[in-house]
Amino acid sequence: MKHHNISTSNVSRETFEQINSTFTEHQEALNSYLDQLLWWNKRVNLVSRNVPRETIENHLRHSLLLEHLEGFKSAENIVDAGTGGGLPGLPLALTNPTKGFVLNDIVSKKCLAIKQIVRKLNVANVQVADSSIENIQETHPFLLISKHAFKINDLYNMTSHLPWKSIILYKGTDFKKELDGITPSLSIECHNLSEGGKFYKGKALIEIQRK
Numbered sequence: 502m503k504h505h506n507i508s509t510s511n512v513s514r515e516t517f518e519q520i521n522s523t524f525t526e527h528q529e530a531l532n533s534y535l536d537q538l539l540w541w542n543k544r545v546n547l548v549s550r551n552v553p554r555e556t557i558e559n560h561l562r563h564s565l566l567l568e569h570l571e572g573f574k575s576a577e578n579i580v581d582a583g584t585g586g587g588l589p590g591l592p593l594a595l596t597n598p599t600k601g602f603v604l605n606d607i608v609s610k611k612c613l614a615i616k617q618i619v620r621k622l623n624v625a626n627v628q629v630a631d632s633s634i635e636n637i638q639e640t641h642p643f644l645l646i647s648k649h650a651f652k653i654n655d656l657y658n659m660t661s662h663l664p665w666k667s668i669i670l671y672k673g674t675d676f677k678k679e680l681d682g683i684t685p686s687l688s689i690e691c692h693n694l695s696e697g698g699k700f701y702k703g704k705a706l707i708e709i710q711r712k
């Protein structure tokens with residue numbers, strides 16, 4: 502692990518406030534997505550069963566935080582690996598209509614539900630890739646994002662042949678143990694989310710670049 506360059510910064514309270522404004526600005530589309538997600542969740546297991554709407558809304562706000570990282574702002578193409586019910590990719594696609602998104606999951610019925618949600622919401626900048634992440638067909642550079650789906654070393658080893666420019670993962674601040682077994686030297690920035698309040702305690706966005 503010593504061969505990686507790891508730095509840490511705190512995501513400011515102002516950023517969390519900006520996310521609340523973004524949510525308000527796009528609330529019609531985001532609430533429609535929430536309605537769809539809850540409807541499909543009764544039929545396909547996309548998020549935990551019987552999870553309250555407010556909890557999923559927190560996950561949507563959490564998803565939107567990525568908008569504030571430079572690595573996201575500069576990306577044109579984004580792949581969300583292990584998207585499940587579309588998190589974080591779908592809320593980000595709704596609030597960033599000029600960027601292109603591929604939502605990927607290995608479970609076909611989840612991909613089918615996502616396709617229906619995308620069609621119902623009329624989202625033009627999203628494609629769905631129904632396969633294991635290592636088999637996606639991407640030839641252009643992209644930003645790889647993922648929330649609560651893979652250990653860092655597993656995702657790195659599965660995707661090291663793909664043309665990603667950087668990876669941003671939703672993780673805990675105790676992520677370092679997941680770097681075991683990654684041979685190449687990486688630049689890693691831990692964006693600590695703890696200033697966002699109780700929901701964000703111990704959470705971080707981990708941004709990884711090849712050196």
Ligand SMILES: C[S@@+](CC[C@H](N)C(=O)[O-])C[C@H]1O[C@@H](n2cnc3c(N)ncnc32)[C@H](O)[C@@H]1O
Nearest residue numbers: 583584585588606607608632633634648649650
């Ligand atoms: C815990 S869920 C997280 C879902 C979503 N990202 C979220 O935060 O709600 C993990 C997801 O990863 C998917 N997954 C597991 N292995 C995968 C693989 N090799 N390629 C693509 N998706 C995978 C699972 O089907 C599942 O939907």
